Amino acid sequence: MPVSNGAAIWENWLDKAVEESATTAKRAARLPFLWTHAQRVKKGCTPSEVVYEEDRLKLLHYKSENTVPGATPLVFVFALVNRPYILDLKEGKSVVSHFVDKGFDTYLIDWGVPTDADRQLALDDYINGYLLNVVNYVRERTGADKVNLLGYCMGGTMSSMFTALHPNLVKNLVLMAAGIDFSTRDGLLNLWSDANNFDVDKFVNAFGNCPAEFLQSAFLMLKPVANLLEKPINFYEKMGDPDFVDDFYTMEGWLNDNVPVAGETYREFVKYLYQQNRLVKGTMPIGRHIVNLHNITCPVLNIMATKDDLVPCGQSLPFNDLVSSTDRKTIQFPAGHIGLAVGGKSQKELWPNVADWLMQRSSVPAKTEA
Amino acid sequence: MEMPPPDPSQLMQLWLEFATKMSAAGSTVSPESPPSDAAKQMRGIFLQALGQATEQYMRSPQYLASVKQSMDSSVAFRQQLNDFMAQIRHATGGLARPDIDCLLMAVRRCETRTLDKLDELANQLNNLENRLNALEGSNAELAIAAK
Numbered sequence: 451m452p453v454s455n456g457a458a459i460w461e462n463w464l465d466k467a468v469e470e471s472a473t474t475a476k477r478a479a480r481l482p483f484l485w486t487h488a489q490r491v492k493k494g495c496t497p498s499e500v501v502y503e504e505d506r507l508k509l510l511h512y513k514s515e516n517t518v519p520g521a522t523p524l525v526f527v528f529a530l531v532n533r534p535y536i537l538d539l540k541e542g543k544s545v546v547s548h549f550v551d552k553g554f555d556t557y558l559i560d561w562g563v564p565t566d567a568d569r570q571l572a573l574d575d576y577i578n579g580y581l582l583n584v585v586n587y588v589r590e591r592t593g594a595d596k597v598n599l600l601g602y603c604m605g606g607t608m609s610s611m612f613t614a615l616h617p618n619l620v621k622n623l624v625l626m627a628a629g630i631d632f633s634t635r636d637g638l639l640n641l642w643s644d645a646n647n648f649d650v651d652k653f654v655n656a657f658g659n660c661p662a663e664f665l666q667s668a669f670l671m672l673k674p675v676a677n678l679l680e681k682p683i684n685f686y687e688k689m690g691d692p693d694f695v696d697d698f699y700t701m702e703g704w705l706n707d708n709v710p711v712a713g714e715t716y717r718e719f720v721k722y723l724y725q726q727n728r729l730v731k732g733t734m735p736i737g738r739h740i741v742n743l744h745n746i747t748c749p750v751l752n753i754m755a756t757k758d759d760l761v762p763c764g765q766s767l768p769f770n771d772l773v774s775s776t777d778r779k780t781i782q783f784p785a786g787h788i789g790l791a792v793g794g795k796s797q798k799e800l801w802p803n804v805a806d807w808l809m810q811r812s813s814v815p816a817k818t819e820a
Numbered sequence: 821m822e823m824p825p826p827d828p829s830q831l832m833q834l835w836l837e838f839a840t841k842m843s844a845a846g847s848t849v850s851p852e853s854p855p856s857d858a859a860k861q862m863r864g865i866f867l868q869a870l871g872q873a874t875e876q877y878m879r880s881p882q883y884l885a886s887v888k889q890s891m892d893s894s895v896a897f898r899q900q901l902n903d904f905m906a907q908i909r910h911a912t913g914g915l916a917r918p919d920i921d922c923l924l925m926a927v928r929r930c931e932t933r934t935l936d937k938l939d940e941l942a943n944q945l946n947n948l949e950n951r952l953n954a955l956e957g958s959n960a961e962l963a964i965a966a967k
Contacts, residue, residue: 570928648888656902
């Protein structure tokens with residue numbers, strides 16, 4: 451009957467309104483605790499020690515008693531634009547822990563924060579300087595002839611260039627959302643960096659290092675509605691959940707922990723890669739050398755995120771066709787750029803498989819369970 | 821003759837039918853049992869549409885032109901500031917940033933020349949080693965042939 455239906459619907463809405471008011475009161479009651487919670491957030495979870503330092507660079511070694519003897523050591527190479535602890539963010543969201551638990555002797559490069567004095571550092575200094583020194587140190591420390599490299603984002607681009615220049619030093623190469631072919635215009639960053647829209651020479655000449663705030667703003671503006679509207683609304687609705695708040699603070703802490711990029715490195719990366727796309731053309735200069743991806747013959751695993759707005763799949767996909775490796779694999783995983791590392795699905799489904807793939811190719815059989 | 825007052829329940833029913841049709845896309849609302857997350861679904865659809873529209877705008881020539889103009893202005897201002905600070909420092913007898921840049925470039929050129937020389941020496945050593953190995957090999961063959 452219409453009258454009873456209308457009254458029931460009105461009553462239902464009233465109940466919902468009262469419920470929402472109570473939830474809002476609960477959220478307000480948690481406000482003082484949000485600040486103290488934010489102070490407790492840690493960076494990194496797997497125990498580590500600094501084993502090598504050079505200028506700003508620190509090489510972290512992850513301690514483990516389960517290292518498989520003789521297995522090729524693994525070096526994580528992250529980008530220059532953010533802090534590397536995204537790869538070891540917290541319990542249950544650590545890429546590093548998968549490889550440490552698998553038995554790899556695992557290292558992570560923390561590039562540090564460049565100062566104004568570092569503005570002349572170019573890609574040659576990072577690739578044929580710091581990265582080469584790190585690889586040689588790890589080889590000497592472990593007695594291995596070669597190392598495994600896992601590069602994330604810009605670190606993947608740098609790892610691919612290093613492997614092409616020093617193929618005798620790399621056993622296996624894993625790329626994670628690494629930009630290789632910058633001709634695509636799927637991503638906004640590619641469009642904004644176009645030579646018609648951005649004069650990188652004038653920018654670097656005026657500013658020196660690329661400011662962290664500039665990079666942070668650019669990343670924010672890739673998804674302005676999601677970052678400026680949806681995220682605060684989502685936080686307001688779920689701030690009563692301590693687990694959600696912990697994840698939120700941990701993630702936001704990292705997202706806002708940008709570092710500047712050395713001026714000449716930024717100039718080369720934007721001009722030679724984003725604007726001139728030299729890597730796929732075989733004309734990418736690194737110091738006195740030209741990078742030829744055909745020189746890569748080691749097994750390669752190319753992982754990309756299908757929902758990546760920063761490094762679209764089209765930017766990573768051509769890599770496997772440019773190398774000479776016979777053992778090549780591609781994984782297109784349904785995640786975003788950061789979700790590829792810390793997402794729940796990638797932690798459960800992707801990284802155990804990648805660790806297996808790598809261990810099969812790392813000189814010794816996979817670790818057997820006791 | 822007085823008109824009977826409108827039946828509020830019929831008005832309510834009319835409004836609910838209208839609201840149901842409005843939110844029919846992407847939701848499962850029904851008049852008898854409105855779900856609690858109907859508003860959230862509508863909000864999600866709205867924000868998704870807003871995000872797509874924003875991205876389209878950020879790809880437009882107008883937006884790109886305005887950002888380029890803004891960037892050029894910022895860079896020009898920063899360059900003027902740098903030049904002004906350099907003048908001040910020189911006027912007070914101090915070092916300015918362009919001076920340090922020149923010094924760094926000079927060091928880098930020395931480094932490049934040194935590394936080039938080292939590369940040449942390494943190549944020469946390799947050649948010598950190869951020739952020595954070839955010589956030792958031919959001597960060994962001669963010795964075996966003599967026996």
